Amino acid sequence: MESIVFINGKVKFPITLDPGVWIFDDRKVEIDTYFDKDNVVVDELEDYTQKAAEHWQKEIREGAILPPTLKTERKFEKIKLMTGTFGIPFKPFLQNAVPEEGATEIIVTADGKELSFPIEVANEFFLGFSKEGKPLRLEEDGGPVHIYLGDGSNRDNPIKNVKSFTVK
Template identity: 35%
Template sequence: MIVQITGNVTYTITLDPTVWIFDDRKIRLEEAFTEDAQNRDEKDELTNAADRFSQEVYQQNLKPPINKTNKGIPRKEREKILENSYVMPIRDFLSYAEIKQDASNVTLETSNGDDVIPLNTLAESFLLFAIDGKPLKEEGPVQLFYRDGSNRSHPIKGIQKMIVN
Protein backbone atom coordinates (compact mmCIF):
# COMPACT_ATOMS: atom_id res chain seq x y z
CA MET A 1 0.00 0.00 0.00
CA ILE A 2 2.95 2.34 -0.60
CA VAL A 3 4.13 4.30 -3.63
CA GLN A 4 7.72 5.33 -4.33
CA ILE A 5 8.88 8.42 -6.18
CA THR A 6 12.33 7.61 -7.50
CA GLY A 7 14.59 8.09 -10.51
CA ASN A 8 15.95 11.51 -11.49
CA VAL A 9 15.36 12.99 -8.02
CA THR A 10 17.61 14.12 -5.19
CA TYR A 11 15.61 12.16 -2.61
CA THR A 12 13.68 8.94 -3.16
CA ILE A 13 10.37 9.27 -1.32
CA THR A 14 8.02 6.58 -0.11
CA LEU A 15 4.38 7.65 0.12
CA ASP A 16 1.87 5.97 2.42
CA PRO A 17 -1.60 6.95 1.10
CA THR A 18 -3.34 5.16 3.98
CA VAL A 19 -2.51 8.06 6.33
CA TRP A 20 -3.64 10.84 3.99
CA ILE A 21 -7.21 10.61 5.31
CA PHE A 22 -5.97 12.69 8.27
CA ASP A 23 -4.07 15.21 6.12
CA ASP A 24 -5.55 18.69 5.62
CA ARG A 25 -4.31 18.84 2.02
CA LYS A 26 -6.80 16.19 0.91
CA ILE A 27 -9.66 17.29 -1.34
CA ARG A 28 -13.05 15.63 -1.72
CA LEU A 29 -13.21 13.92 -5.10
CA GLU A 30 -16.44 15.75 -5.98
CA GLU A 31 -14.71 19.11 -5.41
CA ALA A 32 -11.33 18.34 -7.00
CA PHE A 33 -12.12 19.62 -10.47
CA THR A 34 -13.76 22.88 -9.41
CA GLU A 35 -12.28 26.37 -9.39
CA ASP A 36 -12.41 26.39 -5.58
CA ALA A 37 -9.99 23.44 -5.45
CA GLN A 38 -7.60 25.17 -7.84
CA ASN A 39 -7.73 28.38 -5.80
CA ARG A 40 -7.14 26.36 -2.63
CA ASP A 41 -4.11 24.73 -4.24
CA GLU A 42 -2.66 28.16 -5.09
CA LYS A 43 -3.24 29.30 -1.50
CA ASP A 44 -1.53 26.12 -0.23
CA GLU A 45 1.48 26.91 -2.43
CA LEU A 46 1.89 30.26 -0.69
CA THR A 47 1.50 28.60 2.72
CA ASN A 48 4.08 25.96 1.80
CA ALA A 49 6.51 28.65 0.64
CA ALA A 50 6.12 30.37 4.01
CA ASP A 51 6.65 27.03 5.77
CA ARG A 52 9.83 26.38 3.78
CA PHE A 53 11.10 29.85 4.68
CA SER A 54 10.40 29.18 8.36
CA GLN A 55 12.14 25.85 8.08
CA GLU A 56 15.28 27.45 6.71
CA VAL A 57 15.25 30.25 9.25
CA TYR A 58 14.62 28.05 12.28
CA GLN A 59 16.19 24.85 10.86
CA GLN A 60 13.16 22.78 11.83
CA ASN A 61 11.59 19.92 9.91
CA LEU A 62 8.64 20.81 7.70
CA LYS A 63 5.66 18.90 8.98
CA PRO A 64 2.61 18.17 6.82
CA PRO A 65 -0.62 19.76 8.01
CA ILE A 66 -2.15 16.79 9.78
CA ASN A 67 -5.30 16.89 11.89
CA LYS A 68 -5.68 20.67 11.92
CA THR A 69 -9.24 20.46 10.65
CA ASN A 70 -10.13 17.58 12.96
CA LYS A 71 -9.52 19.57 16.15
CA GLY A 72 -12.70 20.79 17.73
CA ILE A 73 -14.96 19.00 15.24
CA PRO A 74 -17.85 17.05 16.75
CA ARG A 75 -17.56 13.27 16.58
CA LYS A 76 -20.40 12.91 14.04
CA GLU A 77 -18.68 15.28 11.63
CA ARG A 78 -15.35 13.45 12.05
CA GLU A 79 -17.13 10.20 11.21
CA LYS A 80 -18.61 11.86 8.14
CA ILE A 81 -15.06 12.69 6.97
CA LEU A 82 -14.43 8.96 6.84
CA GLU A 83 -17.38 8.44 4.46
CA ASN A 84 -16.13 10.49 1.50
CA SER A 85 -13.81 9.83 -1.43
CA TYR A 86 -10.62 11.89 -1.50
CA VAL A 87 -7.74 12.91 -3.74
CA MET A 88 -4.38 14.40 -2.83
CA PRO A 89 -2.50 16.93 -4.97
CA ILE A 90 0.91 15.45 -5.77
CA ARG A 91 2.81 18.73 -6.18
CA ASP A 92 4.12 18.87 -2.58
CA PHE A 93 5.56 15.37 -2.73
CA LEU A 94 7.40 16.12 -5.96
CA SER A 95 8.80 19.21 -4.30
CA TYR A 96 10.07 17.16 -1.35
CA ALA A 97 11.77 14.71 -3.75
CA GLU A 98 13.60 17.64 -5.40
CA ILE A 99 13.19 16.73 -9.06
CA LYS A 100 16.37 17.39 -11.04
CA GLN A 101 16.37 20.08 -13.74
CA ASP A 102 16.83 17.73 -16.70
CA ALA A 103 13.79 15.59 -15.82
CA SER A 104 10.88 15.77 -18.24
CA ASN A 105 8.78 12.60 -17.99
CA VAL A 106 7.53 10.16 -15.39
CA THR A 107 7.02 6.44 -15.84
CA LEU A 108 4.10 5.23 -13.76
CA GLU A 109 4.55 1.57 -12.90
CA THR A 110 1.08 0.11 -12.53
CA SER A 111 -0.40 -3.32 -12.01
CA ASN A 112 -1.43 -3.18 -15.71
CA GLY A 113 1.94 -2.15 -17.17
CA ASP A 114 3.72 1.18 -17.48
CA ASP A 115 2.39 4.60 -18.52
CA VAL A 116 4.64 7.54 -19.39
CA ILE A 117 3.35 11.07 -18.83
CA PRO A 118 5.02 14.50 -18.88
CA LEU A 119 6.41 15.65 -15.52
CA ASN A 120 4.42 18.90 -15.60
CA THR A 121 1.20 16.90 -16.11
CA LEU A 122 2.00 14.79 -13.06
CA ALA A 123 2.76 17.89 -10.99
CA GLU A 124 -0.72 19.22 -11.72
CA SER A 125 -2.50 15.93 -11.01
CA PHE A 126 -4.41 14.38 -8.12
CA LEU A 127 -3.98 10.95 -6.56
CA LEU A 128 -7.19 9.19 -5.54
CA PHE A 129 -6.42 7.37 -2.30
CA ALA A 130 -9.78 6.72 -0.61
CA ILE A 131 -13.24 5.73 -1.78
CA ASP A 132 -15.98 6.06 0.82
CA GLY A 133 -13.29 6.72 3.45
CA LYS A 134 -11.48 3.44 2.77
CA PRO A 135 -8.07 2.88 1.16
CA LEU A 136 -8.00 1.53 -2.40
CA LYS A 137 -7.26 -2.15 -2.07
CA GLU A 138 -8.22 -3.07 -5.63
CA GLU A 139 -6.74 -0.97 -8.42
CA GLY A 140 -4.67 0.94 -5.84
CA PRO A 141 -2.91 2.03 -3.74
CA VAL A 142 -3.51 5.21 -5.76
CA GLN A 143 -5.12 6.27 -9.02
CA LEU A 144 -4.13 9.35 -11.01
CA PHE A 145 -6.55 12.02 -12.20
CA TYR A 146 -5.45 14.90 -14.41
CA ARG A 147 -6.32 18.31 -12.95
CA ASP A 148 -8.53 19.17 -15.91
CA GLY A 149 -10.62 16.03 -15.29
CA SER A 150 -10.07 14.75 -18.83
CA ASN A 151 -9.46 11.21 -17.56
CA ARG A 152 -12.07 11.35 -14.83
CA SER A 153 -13.94 8.32 -16.15
CA HIS A 154 -10.68 6.42 -16.87
CA PRO A 155 -7.98 7.31 -14.30
CA ILE A 156 -4.58 5.64 -14.36
CA LYS A 157 -5.12 2.82 -11.86
CA GLY A 158 -2.92 0.62 -9.72
CA ILE A 159 0.06 2.98 -9.47
CA GLN A 160 2.81 1.35 -7.44
CA LYS A 161 5.86 3.42 -8.38
CA MET A 162 6.70 6.73 -10.09
CA ILE A 163 10.05 6.88 -11.85
CA VAL A 164 11.15 10.37 -12.87
CA ASN A 165 13.07 10.34 -16.16
Protein backbone atom coordinates (compact mmCIF):
# COMPACT_ATOMS: atom_id res chain seq x y z
CA MET A 1 0.00 0.00 0.00
CA GLU A 2 2.98 2.32 0.13
CA SER A 3 2.62 3.16 -3.55
CA ILE A 4 -0.98 4.38 -3.26
CA VAL A 5 -1.90 8.08 -3.00
CA PHE A 6 -5.33 9.37 -1.97
CA ILE A 7 -7.45 12.36 -2.95
CA ASN A 8 -10.05 12.87 -0.22
CA GLY A 9 -11.75 15.49 1.92
CA LYS A 10 -14.37 17.83 0.44
CA VAL A 11 -14.79 15.89 -2.80
CA LYS A 12 -17.77 14.10 -4.27
CA PHE A 13 -15.65 11.13 -5.32
CA PRO A 14 -12.62 10.18 -3.19
CA ILE A 15 -9.95 8.77 -5.48
CA THR A 16 -7.17 6.27 -4.94
CA LEU A 17 -4.22 6.85 -7.27
CA ASP A 18 -1.75 4.13 -8.26
CA PRO A 19 1.29 5.81 -9.85
CA GLY A 20 2.57 2.42 -10.99
CA VAL A 21 0.13 2.36 -13.90
CA TRP A 22 0.76 5.91 -15.12
CA ILE A 23 3.56 4.72 -17.40
CA PHE A 24 0.75 3.51 -19.71
CA ASP A 25 -1.14 6.81 -19.54
CA ASP A 26 -1.00 8.99 -22.66
CA ARG A 27 -0.88 12.14 -20.50
CA LYS A 28 2.61 11.32 -19.18
CA VAL A 29 5.37 13.76 -20.06
CA GLU A 30 9.13 13.60 -19.64
CA ILE A 31 10.04 15.75 -16.65
CA ASP A 32 13.28 16.83 -18.31
CA THR A 33 11.37 18.56 -21.11
CA TYR A 34 8.15 19.56 -19.31
CA PHE A 35 9.56 22.70 -17.73
CA ASP A 36 11.88 23.54 -20.64
CA LYS A 37 9.16 24.20 -23.20
CA ASP A 38 6.12 26.41 -23.31
CA ASN A 39 3.12 24.29 -22.35
CA VAL A 40 0.56 24.69 -25.09
CA VAL A 41 -3.03 23.76 -24.36
CA VAL A 42 -4.19 21.34 -27.06
CA ASP A 43 -7.74 20.37 -27.88
CA GLU A 44 -7.42 16.59 -27.56
CA LEU A 45 -10.31 15.79 -29.89
CA GLU A 46 -9.01 18.09 -32.60
CA ASP A 47 -5.48 16.71 -32.19
CA TYR A 48 -6.75 13.11 -32.38
CA THR A 49 -8.87 13.87 -35.45
CA GLN A 50 -5.91 15.51 -37.21
CA LYS A 51 -3.56 12.60 -36.46
CA ALA A 52 -6.16 10.02 -37.52
CA ALA A 53 -6.73 11.85 -40.82
CA GLU A 54 -2.98 12.03 -41.50
CA HIS A 55 -2.59 8.33 -40.69
CA TRP A 56 -5.50 7.40 -42.96
CA GLN A 57 -4.07 9.44 -45.84
CA LYS A 58 -0.67 7.80 -45.36
CA GLU A 59 -2.21 4.31 -45.43
CA ILE A 60 -4.05 5.17 -48.65
CA ARG A 61 -0.81 6.42 -50.26
CA GLU A 62 1.65 3.83 -48.94
CA GLY A 63 -0.40 0.88 -47.71
CA ALA A 64 -0.64 -0.52 -44.21
CA ILE A 65 2.75 -2.24 -44.16
CA LEU A 66 5.07 -0.70 -41.59
CA PRO A 67 8.24 0.65 -43.18
CA PRO A 68 11.49 0.12 -41.26
CA THR A 69 11.43 3.70 -39.97
CA LEU A 70 8.17 3.12 -38.08
CA LYS A 71 9.53 -0.12 -36.61
CA THR A 72 12.63 1.77 -35.48
CA GLU A 73 10.46 4.54 -34.05
CA ARG A 74 8.47 2.03 -31.97
CA LYS A 75 11.70 0.51 -30.68
CA PHE A 76 12.92 4.02 -29.75
CA GLU A 77 9.66 4.72 -27.87
CA LYS A 78 10.04 1.46 -25.93
CA ILE A 79 13.62 2.35 -24.97
CA LYS A 80 12.47 5.83 -23.93
CA LEU A 81 9.86 4.28 -21.60
CA MET A 82 12.50 2.05 -20.01
CA THR A 83 15.00 4.87 -19.42
CA GLY A 84 12.92 8.06 -19.13
CA THR A 85 11.92 10.17 -16.13
CA PHE A 86 8.19 10.87 -16.31
CA GLY A 87 5.45 12.85 -14.65
CA ILE A 88 1.77 13.58 -15.17
CA PRO A 89 -0.41 16.66 -14.58
CA PHE A 90 -2.48 16.55 -11.37
CA LYS A 91 -5.41 18.62 -12.63
CA PRO A 92 -7.37 15.79 -14.37
CA PHE A 93 -7.30 13.69 -11.18
CA LEU A 94 -8.51 16.60 -9.07
CA GLN A 95 -11.26 17.37 -11.58
CA ASN A 96 -12.42 13.73 -11.51
CA ALA A 97 -12.66 13.87 -7.71
CA VAL A 98 -15.05 16.86 -8.15
CA PRO A 99 -14.17 19.22 -5.30
CA GLU A 100 -17.26 20.46 -3.49
CA GLU A 101 -18.39 24.04 -3.84
CA GLY A 102 -16.50 26.23 -1.41
CA ALA A 103 -13.32 24.11 -1.42
CA THR A 104 -10.40 26.53 -1.38
CA GLU A 105 -7.26 24.62 -0.46
CA ILE A 106 -5.48 21.31 -0.69
CA ILE A 107 -3.53 19.83 2.19
CA VAL A 108 -0.67 17.65 0.95
CA THR A 109 0.56 15.05 3.42
CA ALA A 110 4.23 14.50 2.63
CA ASP A 111 7.31 13.64 4.72
CA GLY A 112 5.07 13.39 7.78
CA LYS A 113 4.05 17.05 7.41
CA GLU A 114 0.97 18.78 6.10
CA LEU A 115 1.53 21.44 3.46
CA SER A 116 -1.29 23.78 2.45
CA PHE A 117 -1.79 25.08 -1.10
CA PRO A 118 -4.60 27.11 -2.68
CA ILE A 119 -6.65 24.91 -5.00
CA GLU A 120 -5.58 27.08 -7.98
CA VAL A 121 -1.92 26.28 -7.27
CA ALA A 122 -2.70 22.58 -6.81
CA ASN A 123 -4.37 22.51 -10.23
CA GLU A 124 -0.96 23.27 -11.70
CA PHE A 125 0.90 20.48 -9.83
CA PHE A 126 2.95 18.10 -11.93
CA LEU A 127 3.43 14.67 -10.33
CA GLY A 128 6.69 12.85 -10.98
CA PHE A 129 6.28 9.07 -10.82
CA SER A 130 9.35 7.52 -12.43
CA LYS A 131 13.07 8.12 -12.55
CA GLU A 132 15.31 6.63 -15.22
CA GLY A 133 12.66 4.09 -16.23
CA LYS A 134 11.90 2.87 -12.72
CA PRO A 135 8.97 3.77 -10.44
CA LEU A 136 9.78 6.02 -7.50
CA ARG A 137 10.16 3.85 -4.41
CA LEU A 138 9.55 5.11 -0.90
CA GLU A 139 12.89 4.15 0.63
CA GLU A 140 15.27 4.98 -2.22
CA ASP A 141 13.58 7.84 -4.06
CA GLY A 142 11.06 9.44 -1.71
CA GLY A 143 8.14 8.05 -3.72
CA PRO A 144 5.58 7.08 -4.73
CA VAL A 145 5.21 10.55 -6.27
CA HIS A 146 7.03 13.87 -6.24
CA ILE A 147 5.17 17.17 -6.56
CA TYR A 148 6.57 19.80 -8.87
CA LEU A 149 4.95 23.22 -8.76
CA GLY A 150 3.49 24.39 -12.07
CA ASP A 151 6.06 27.16 -12.48
CA GLY A 152 8.96 24.72 -12.01
CA SER A 153 10.36 26.70 -9.07
CA ASN A 154 11.01 23.49 -7.10
CA ARG A 155 12.28 21.50 -10.07
CA ASP A 156 15.53 20.58 -8.30
CA ASN A 157 13.86 20.02 -4.92
CA PRO A 158 10.36 18.53 -5.37
CA ILE A 159 8.02 17.64 -2.53
CA LYS A 160 8.64 13.95 -1.80
CA ASN A 161 6.99 11.08 0.10
CA VAL A 162 3.49 12.23 -0.85
CA LYS A 163 0.76 10.18 0.85
CA SER A 164 -2.45 12.12 0.24
CA PHE A 165 -4.20 15.21 -1.08
CA THR A 166 -6.99 16.43 1.21
CA VAL A 167 -9.37 19.01 -0.23
CA LYS A 168 -10.55 21.54 2.38
